[in-house]
Amino acid sequence: MNHPASPMFPAPVHTSPQEAMVAAAALPLVIYGYPLIETLRTCRLQTSVDAPTRYGRAPMNMLSASARQWTHEDRDIVTPANDLLYFCGWLNLADGPATIRVPALPDADRYYVIELLDAHTNNFANLGPRNVPKEGADIEIVGPGQRGSGGQTVESPTSLVWIIGRVLVTGADDLARAYAFEQGFQMVKSAGPAQPPSVAQWQESDDEAVDFFQNLYRAMRDFPPTQQELGLFTLLRKVGLRLEDDPDIGSMRPSIVNGLRSAYAQAMALIEAHTRSQGHKAWGYSLRLGTYGDDWLLRACTAMKGLGALRADEAVYAMADFDADGERLHGNQAYELRFPPGMLPPADAFWSVSLYGEDRFFTANELGRYAVGDRTPGLRKEPDGTLVIPIGHARPAEDANWLPAPSSHFYLILRLYHPSEAFRAGQYTIPAVRRVG
Numbered sequence: 042m043n044h045p046a047s048p049m050f051p052a053p054v055h056t057s058p059q060e061a062m063v064a065a066a067a068l069p070l071v072i073y074g075y076p077l078i079e080t081l082r083t084c085r086l087q088t089s090v091d092a093p094t095r096y097g098r099a100p101m102n103m104l105s106a107s108a109r110q111w112t113h114e115d116r117d118i119v120t121p122a123n124d125l126l127y128f129c130g131w132l133n134l135a136d137g138p139a140t141i142r143v144p145a146l147p148d149a150d151r152y153y154v155i156e157l158l159d160a161h162t163n164n165f166a167n168l169g170p171r172n173v174p175k176e177g178a179d180i181e182i183v184g185p186g187q188r189g190s191g192g193q194t195v196e197s198p199t200s201l202v203w204i205i206g207r208v209l210v211t212g213a214d215d216l217a218r219a220y221a222f223e224q225g226f227q228m229v230k231s232a233g234p235a236q237p238p239s240v241a242q243w244q245e246s247d248d249e250a251v252d253f254f255q256n257l258y259r260a261m262r263d264f265p266p267t268q269q270e271l272g273l274f275t276l277l278r279k280v281g282l283r284l285e286d287d288p289d290i291g292s293m294r295p296s297i298v299n300g301l302r303s304a305y306a307q308a309m310a311l312i313e314a315h316t317r318s319q320g321h322k323a324w325g326y327s328l329r330l331g332t333y334g335d336d337w338l339l340r341a342c343t344a345m346k347g348l349g350a351l352r353a354d355e356a357v358y359a360m361a362d363f364d365a366d367g368e369r370l371h372g373n374q375a376y377e378l379r380f381p382p383g384m385l386p387p388a389d390a391f392w393s394v395s396l397y398g399e400d401r402f403f404t405a406n407e408l409g410r411y412a413v414g415d416r417t418p419g420l421r422k423e424p425d426g427t428l429v430i431p432i433g434h435a436r437p438a439e440d441a442n443w444l445p446a447p448s449s450h451f452y453l454i455l456r457l458y459h460p461s462e463a464f465r466a467g468q469y470t471i472p473a474v475r476r477v478g
Contacts, residue, residue, distance in 0.1 A: 051311060053303045056296070059280065063300025064307070066276035067254070070375055071308030073273055073337045074257040076162040076344035080203060083348070084131050085243045086117055086232035088236055097129040100230035102139060105131040106223045110210060112403055112411065119348050119401035120454060123411040124393050126216075128206035133366050134184030135200040136232035144225025145177040146170060151222065152209035152390045152458060154308045156351055157182070160199040160264045162344055164352045165332030168195075171227050179229060199264055200238055205349050206211075209391060248291070250305035251298065255290045258282070269335070312338070316346045316360075317452075321367035324455070326359040328465060346401055347454070353465065359455040365473035370453070372434035372446035375478045381425035387469055390458035391415050394430060397445050397454065406445035407436070413444045432474065 055061040087098045087105075097104035097117055111121040121127070132139045141155065155168040168180060173193075181189045184200040190225040206226055210219045235241075239260040244252050261284050266273065274284055280297050282288055290297065318325045329350035333340040343350050347358055363369055365377060368393060378394065386392040393414025398404040403411045413420070413430050421441045422428050431437045434448045457472060463469055 046395065053307060054373055055303065057298070059294075060296040060300040060303070062226040062276065063280055063297050064303040067301050068091065068311075069306050069337075070257070070273050070277070071253065071305055072312065072341050073270070074253075074260070075308070075312060075341045077160055077260055078253060078256055078266065079344045079348055080158075080160050080162055080201070081237075081240050081243065083118060084201065084203070084236070085240045087129060088131050088240070096126055101133050101236050102127050102228060102234055104141075104204065104206075104226060104228055106206075106220070106226070108220055109216070112409070113405045115432070116402050120346060120395070120397055121271035121403070122207070122211060122446040122456060123395060123403065124391065124414060124416070124456075125207040126210055126219050128204075128208070128223055128226055130204040130206075130228065132182060132197075132202040133200060133203065133232065134182065134187065134197060134202060135237065136233075136235075138181050138183040138189060138230075139202075139228060139232065140166075140179050140230035141204070142179050142225075142227040142229045143168065143173050143177045144222065146175045147222055149175075149217070151219075152207075153222070154207050154351070154355060155180075155226070155468060156205040156207070156355075157195065157197065158203040158205070158331075158349060159197055160201040160260075161281040161333075162331075162340060162350075163333060164355075165198055166195045167351065167355050170340065174181065177225075181183065181230075189282070201264070203349070205446070214417060223397075237263045250302040251291045253305055254282075254301050255288075256290055258284070258286075258290070264289070266447045287468050300384035305330055311472040312345055313343045316342045321363045323363055323365055324359045324361050326357055328353040328357065330358065330467045333387055346452075353460070355458070357457045357460045359457075359471055361455070361474055363474075365475045368476075369430075369450055369475065370446075370474065371450050372448045374433060374476055375435065375437070376432040376474050377477050378432060378444075378474050379472055380428040380430075381472075384469075384472070385415070385428060386455060386457050386471070387461035387464045388415075388459055389461055392455065392457045393417075393464070394444065394453055394455050396432070396444050396451055397451050398448055404445075404447040406447075408443070408445055410443070410445060413442060417442070431477075 088101045090098045093099035095108045157166040181194045183189050245257045254306040268460045330350040391410045395412040419441050430442050432444045
């Protein structure tokens with residue numbers, strides 16, 4: 042007798058019709074709200090300081106410039122890049138616009154970008170050499186319903202704006218020059234250092250599900266859903282979860298709280314599963330990152346494994362969780378990523394392959410190497426021009442191109458900054474990661 046395959050997600054067991062109804066109603070709300078909650082969590086983490094630091098944290102409406110490239114020790118934002126210096130800042134435009142000063146570009150080929158994200162992680166604008174004069178400029182950022190004072194203005198869909206600045210470092214001897222340029226980016230006008238109420242009142246306990254919904258309902262007061270999104274909240278009104286209130290989630294009836302916990306657990310498992318290719322493809326990427334529309338699942342998956350992703354016209358992020366045989370990547374195996382002659386990733390600015398552990402951060406390794414790309418010092422090609430990148434936990438005999446991995450599961454991200462039109466048209470195939478030995 043044939044038996045059906047076990048479901049990927051076992052059906053949850055509910056003790057009452059109300060619990061089942063709450064779980065069903067709240068599950069899509071988690072997928073919708075997860076990026077917003079990740080934004081607010083990161084905002085609280087990075088703005089709860091008294092003065093700017095040199096590792097990305099600063100009070101609201103100030104910038105913080107990192108003095109070095111990020112490593113396994115930097116854990117504010119998942120999946121950072123190691124090719125860049127980051128400068129970060131958070132704007133609260135509720136009380137008025139803010140102005141960013143972009144310095145003059147000292148090197149014609151110096152890549153930089155100021156990414157602007159709204160509260161829901163939409164990358165609504167990017168500022169860089171393609172749209173900022175080389176002599177620099179003051180850029181005014183205005184919130185919903187506000188007017189600029191003239192000059193170059195960018196309108197934000199939400200009153201909270203996350204600034205992620207990136208400045209390319211071309212090597213160790215370039216770090217001082219890159220940092221000097223990075224320090225020229227400044228906030229020259231802002232409304233003050235106050236956090237939005239949903240950030241200032243952030244709740245964090247040992248009950249992640251209750252915290253999620255408590256923080257989400259508070260966030261809805263600062264960043265109300267659109268008319269098209271209001272239907273997400275309708276069914277939960279029947280159990281007393283109304284947007285116009287400030288409900289105390291933890292003190293509600295057990296059937297309601299347990300239903301919310303069930304929804305949270307199911308939704309988080311669903312998001313995590315969809316961060317990996319459902320067909321076990323070697324590489325997967327989307328050209329819709331940063332501009333999600335109503336694709337809430339894509340937005341949630343990106344927030345989980347690529348928070349702060351740029352739009353595809355600026356960068357493309359290709360992710361590999363599986364090898365050429367459809368098996369999950371594991372550091373105890375030896376792999377290679379082989380680029381044939383003339384088939385390096387087609388990026389007009391630069392490209393790199395970064396490696397991350399299961400926790401979505403860089404992993405410590407004996408070389409202190411977290412990525413391999415077109416600027417890696419000492420990179421060696423074969424006589425015919427082929428580039429081979431060995432990947433694994435065990436150090437190979439020839440390690441000039443080696444990308445070290447932990448002794449556990451890991452994943453790769455190939456970043457292409459200013460990807461070519463041919464790549465975006467699907468005319469380039471990324472080589473699969475293959476097991477060797």
